[in-house]
Each structure stands twice: as C-alpha cells, then as structure tokens.
Amino acid sequence: MLFNSINFAIFLPIVFALYWLLQNKNLLYQNILLLIASYFFYASWDCRFLFLLIFSTLLDYFTGIKMYEARKPGMKAFWFWLSIGINLGFLGFFKYYNFFADSFAESLSLLGIKANFWTLKVILPVGISFYTFHGLSYVIDIYKGRIKPERNFIDYAVFVSFFPLLVAGPIERATHLLPQIKSGRKFDYTKSVDGLRQILWGLFKKVVIADNCAEYANNIFNHSLNYSGSTLLIGAIFFAFQIYADFSGYSDIALGVARLFGIDLLRNFSFPYFSRDIAEFWRRWHISLTTWFRDYLYIPLGGSRGGTWMKVRNTFIIFIVSGFWHGANWTFIFWGVLNAIYFLPLLLLNRNRNNLEIVAQGRYFPTGNELIRIASTFSLTVLAWIFFRAENVGHALSYIRKIFSLSLFSKPEGVAFIGSNQPCAIVSVVIFFILIEWAGRERQFALAHLGLKWPGVLRYSFYLAIGLFIFYFAGSKQQFIYFQF
Numbered sequence: 001m002l003f004n005s006i007n008f009a010i011f012l013p014i015v016f017a018l019y020w021l022l023q024n025k026n027l028l029y030q031n032i033l034l035l036i037a038s039y040f041f042y043a044s045w046d047c048r049f050l051f052l053l054i055f056s057t058l059l060d061y062f063t064g065i066k067m068y069e070a071r072k073p074g075m076k077a078f079w080f081w082l083s084i085g086i087n088l089g090f091l092g093f094f095k096y097y098n099f100f101a102d103s104f105a106e107s108l109s110l111l112g113i114k115a116n117f118w119t120l121k122v123i124l125p126v127g128i129s130f131y132t133f134h135g136l137s138y139v140i141d142i143y144k145g146r147i148k149p150e151r152n153f154i155d156y157a158v159f160v161s162f163f164p165l166l167v168a169g170p171i172e173r174a175t176h177l178l179p180q181i182k183s184g185r186k187f188d189y190t191k192s193v194d195g196l197r198q199i200l201w202g203l204f205k206k207v208v209i210a211d212n213c214a215e216y217a218n219n220i221f222n223h224s225l226n227y228s229g230s231t232l233l234i235g236a237i238f239f240a241f242q243i244y245a246d247f248s249g250y251s252d253i254a255l256g257v258a259r260l261f262g263i264d265l266l267r268n269f270s271f272p273y274f275s276r277d278i279a280e281f282w283r284r285w286h287i288s289l290t291t292w293f294r295d296y297l298y299i300p301l302g303g304s305r306g307g308t309w310m311k312v313r314n315t316f317i318i319f320i321v322s323g324f325w326h327g328a329n330w331t332f333i334f335w336g337v338l339n340a341i342y343f344l345p346l347l348l349l350n351r352n353r354n355n356l357e358i359v360a361q362g363r364y365f366p367t368g369n370e371l372i373r374i375a376s377t378f379s380l381t382v383l384a385w386i387f388f389r390a391e392n393v394g395h396a397l398s399y400i401r402k403i404f405s406l407s408l409f410s411k412p413e414g415v416a417f418i419g420s421n422q423p424c425a426i427v428s429v430v431i432f433f434i435l436i437e438w439a440g441r442e443r444q445f446a447l448a449h450l451g452l453k454w455p456g457v458l459r460y461s462f463y464l465a466i467g468l469f470i471f472y473f474a475g476s477k478q479q480f481i482y483f484q485f
Contacts, residue, residue: 003202003206003250003257003480011037012260015033015034015037016260027182027183027184028154031181032154034163035154035161038161041166042126042127042161045167046126049123052125053160053161056135056160057156059086059135060087060135060160061149061156063080063083064138064139064150065151067143067149068142076143083139087135091129094123094125095124095128098328099329127167130166130167130171131166133171134171134172136296137171138156140296141173146175147175150174159172159181162177162181162263164255164265167480168254169251169286170254170287170288172266177265185261188262194256194448195256195257195258196260197256198252198255198447200447200466201249201252201447202248202250202251202252202253202256203249204249204433205245205246206249206253206480207470207473207474209241209245209249209429210241210243210246211478212426213426214242214478216234217235217236217239217242219235220238221389221390224395224399227413228402229403229404229408229409230408230409231412231413232399232403233403236385236389239385239386239389240273240378240385241430244272245433246481247286247480248268251269252445254268255268266287267287267288268287270283270287270358271358271441273378273437274374274437274438274441275355275359276354276370277351277373277377278339278343278377278380279355280354280355280356280377282343293322294318298314298317301314302314304347312344312348315340319336319337320333320336320340321336323339326388329392330392330393331388331391332387334387335388338384342380359374383400386400429473436450451463
C-alpha cells in the first residue's frame, strides 16, 4: 500500500478515527489496533511475507528476554549470536544470495573455471532491511546492557512494525520509540495539524518532484548511448532531485502520519543538498541509517580514535557497508567507495565537523563562498548518484565518460524530455521546491513554520496551491525508490 495511493487515503482516516475513539480506553487497545493496522498495511503488499516479519519480531523478542535472564556469559552470547545470525541469514538470503552466487561464478570464469551456480528468482520482501535493523539495534542494546528487554509483546511488535516506518524507515531505536508506545497518548490538535502539513509537503515532494523527475531521468539513463554529455548531465541532476524528493518525501509522510497518532519518529533528512561539504551531507542525509552505522559499526571498530590507518580503514568499511546495505549490485559498492574517497580528506585534515550549523543561519541568502561550497558538494553528490542509478558499473563509467567529453558543451537533445508535462514547467516547479526548502531549512521540515504568521486566507491559499500542484502535476505513479532496499 503506497502512501500516495487511494487505498492509503481510505486506510489512514479509518485507523485514525478508531485509534482516537480508544484514547479513553486501555492503552493496550490502541496498541493492538496499531499492530493490526500495521500487519494489514504490510500484508496488502504481499501477505506471504507477513510471516517473515512476525517471525523476526518473535525471534528478537524472545532472544532479548533470554539474554537478559542468562546467568552465564556464554549463554548470553549464545542467544545474542542466534538472533544476529538468523536475522542476517534471512537478510542475506533474500537480498544477496544471487549476487554472491553470480559474483563467485564470474570470479571463477576469470580463472578459466566454468561454474554454473543455481540462482533463484527471489522476491525481496519490502522493508526487510529496515525492520531487520530495528531488531538488530534492540538485541545489541540489550546485549551491551543499555536497555532491558520489553516484556509486553504487543508493545514490542508495534515498535518493530509501526506502519508509517515499516517499509522504508526511519530506522528507529528502542530507547526512542518504545517509551512512546508504552505511554498514554492524548489527541493533540496542534501536533496533528503539524503532521498534516508535513504529509502535504511529503506528497508534494513525491508526486510532483520525484515522479516527474523520474520520467526524464529514466528516459535518459535507459537510453544513455543515444544522448550527448549535456543531456546525460541533466539526467543525472534529474535523478538527484528524484531520489531526494522520493525518499525525503516518504520520510516526511511517515513522520507526519506518526504525529497524527501522537508519536514522534526520528528525523531522517535535514536539507542535505544545502550542505557545504560531504561530511555535512552525510549528517543530513538518511540520518537514521547514518547514525545506526556510526553507533553499531563505526564506533565499535574504533571510530576515528586510532591512527591514520584505522581512520582510513573504518571510513571505507562504513561507506562500503552502507553502499552494500542499499542493494546487491557492485554499483552500490562503488557508490560507497566514492563517498569514502570524498569524505576521507575532511577526516584526515580534521575538518569533518566544520559545518555543524545550518547554512546561512538567521540570514536570507548565503555568502558567495557558501554558495560555491554548496554547489561543489552538490556536484560531487550528483556524480556519485550516477553509480547509484546505473544498471551496472560499466554503464556508470560510460555515462560519466560521456559527460566529461566534448559533447558536454552541445545543446541537450529535446527528444530526451518526453513526458506527461513540459520540461520547462517541471524545472519551474523544481525551482519553487528549492526555494521553499531554503526558506524552511532551519526547521524540522520546510512547511513547519512557513506561513504560520501569514493572514489565514493567504496561508490556506498557499496550502491549497500546493494541493493543486499535486493534482495538476501528478506524473505517472512510481514506487518509492527505497522500497527495494
């Protein structure tokens, strides 16, 4: 069930109404409703994989209790590694089995050994990377003694499967979400209205920006041999806005929907395309995943506390693993390596924490120097996104070679811009989108405070205009990009 579908538009008000009708009843009833709604939401995609979600939930619930009750360190470690092994085993099978089988066969062929490995047509369960990481952080925190296990299965199951975050995050922590699930919640009109504003902006990002940019990006990437370097550069820029608007749009809708139910989820984006260096970009992009890898992989490996070799090693590990998390393709690994190369000079020169505050804070415009650094960081990011979008490494390299050829200075081919809307109109809307994001960059999301002090007629006319944009510019409905991860 997609957030931008009619089914969800029917599903959400029904669950919302039933949920708040139960607010004066036992909290358990509200959580049971959330669990049933979440399982229905997930099963609407493919009910066959609901068992996998339930199994993963039961596994981490019981191993968490067993670890806490274990009297001997050996038994505690046994339950810990059982949970870790099974979770990663399922994730590895569904997501990476064919990748490893094909890669191993290709490696043997380079040595002159012909091997035919049996590969499977495995359907990747939606959200498996996200709910697996929910469970992993919970189990690791219990093992490290940071938290105690949750005894109420309903509460724990809601933590894992809460439907706004179930299929594409943000990746929650038990320390943040579980206390909210276990606490009584009262309807808050202000919070709900704020949630509706964030949902509206998230839908605008997805339907207007991401889906329309996808038409042009897909056409250019899928026929890249036919186009000049200038057209390919435009295609890469379109994809950069597609993936940002798609994923941050999903996150905005998820956070907004959660607020309707009185729950605050972790922030996942903080205007990353206004970053002044790559380190700042990664503090602002997919924040829940970045901090997950920092806390559960980078810091345990030693972080940046050791010598130069350890800093270099840990940086490459964290970015390569992050790339591989995104998908079973060498393109994602190359994407991770390229970002590590971008990040490393900042780390070694101790400049990776130079830009902790939002750019041009308290000012309307950035300085010339800030603008140059934003443009430079965005350019590096667009280049890396080519690997993320390309079908394979060869495709990415040929795409980049053509961009840096003399054809970069030729006129872009108009035939590349075949779609339901004229490209100049979409470019105009993208510019409008950038301006609104810039105006709201100091807030949790672009529309958080924008227009609140305007006269009511003007403010609601602005919201209506965004709604009309969504209706008028609605492109062909595209699945959210991160559903495949």
